[in-house]
Amino acid sequence: MAEITVNGKSIQLTEDGYMTDPSQWDKDVAVALAKADNFELTDDHFKVLEYLRKEYEAGATLTIRKVGKSGIVDIKGLYKLFPGGPLKFSSKYAGIPKPTSCV
Amino acid sequence: MTTTEKKPLEKVCIICAKGSIEDVYAALVMANGAVMEGIETKLFFTFFGLDAITKKQMKHLHTATVGNPAMRMPGGLPFPTLLGAIPFVESGVSAMMRSQMAKLDIPDVEEFLEMITAGGGEIFACKLAADMFKLEKEDLHEEVKDIITVGQFYELAEGDRTQIIFT
Known part of the structure; x- marks a missing residue:
């Protein structure tokens, strides 16, 4: 278990660095989580993060294919935004659990 | 002394030598999964x-509905294996497999290939087998990068930190 503090708020993280309580998420938290990986978030990144959060709250299973069909960004674009882990990193910065799908 | 330093995989080379739905999908799922994990991925069909x-x-x-326990x-x-040998039973079973996969939102082969290359994975065909089946580069899908020899593979x-996986 790890922990980071953002704007005086203490955020609990899993061993892999995913937030344990998605409701604590806000843009500053996302920026802090990304910064820990030396990663900078732009507006295009936030569009993906907000989409993932919305789908997660609706109970959907998230896959890169689903994001690719969302109209926000195609799969190639998603890899460009989050190199080396399109769903892994985006889920992490969106404050939702580590993805569990195989596709 | 023990060391706890993690050494994640850097590259996987996956070989698919069989053409049934399950063999092909095993290779596609593993290749796509590797690309998604940021592992350099080469997928080789023979x-x-x-x-x-x-x-x-x-x-x-x-x-296969025959010889598949x-x-x-x-x-x-x-x-029963005998049932699998009756005409049209096999195509019915195959259609059912495909529809079950579609229900789980598993992409078809073409889309899977596109997903793999979108993430930087590379797809190759085996030269010897392509010669055997009289296939040229233009008979193969656009996402196939090249027809290569075993030496090039x-x-x-x-x-x-490379693993070769034969499905």
């Missing part, structure tokens, strides 16, 4: 596996 990247065949993959009827009863596998 022998009957070439069906998965041959334009004419890739949309019509089948599963894990085959079950809907409901779980064993599937091993060159692609260089690196001390």
Whole structure:
């Protein structure tokens, strides 16, 4: 278990660095989580993060294919935004659990 | 002394030598999963596996209903091999497999290939098998990068954190 503090708020993280309580998420938290990986978030990144959060709250299973069909960004674009882990990193910065799908 | 330093995989070379739905998908899922994890990925199709990247065949993959001991009827009863030999039974079973996969939102072969290359994975065909089946580069899907020899395949596998996986 790890922990980071953002704007005086203490955020609990899993061993892999995913937030344990998605409701604590806000843009500053996302920026802090990304910064820990030396990663900078732009507006295009936030569009993906907000989409993932919305789908997660609706109970959907998230896959890169689903994001690719969302109209926000195609799969190639998603890899460009989050190199080396399109769903892994985006889920992490969106404050939702580590993805569990195989596709 | 023990060390706890993690050494994640850096590269996987996956070989698919069979053309049934389950063999092809095993290779595709593993390759796509590797790309998604940020692992450099080379996917190599040979022998009957070439069906998965041959334009004419890739949309019509089948599963074996004969000589497949894990085959079950809907409901779980064993599937008699003799039944599998009856005309049209195999295509019915294959269609059912495909529809089950579509329900789980598993992409078709073509889309899977596109997903793999979108993430930087590379797809190759085996030269010997392509010669055997008289296939040229233009018979293969656009996402196939090249037809290569076994020697070139091993060159692609260089690196001390590479795994070669034969599905």
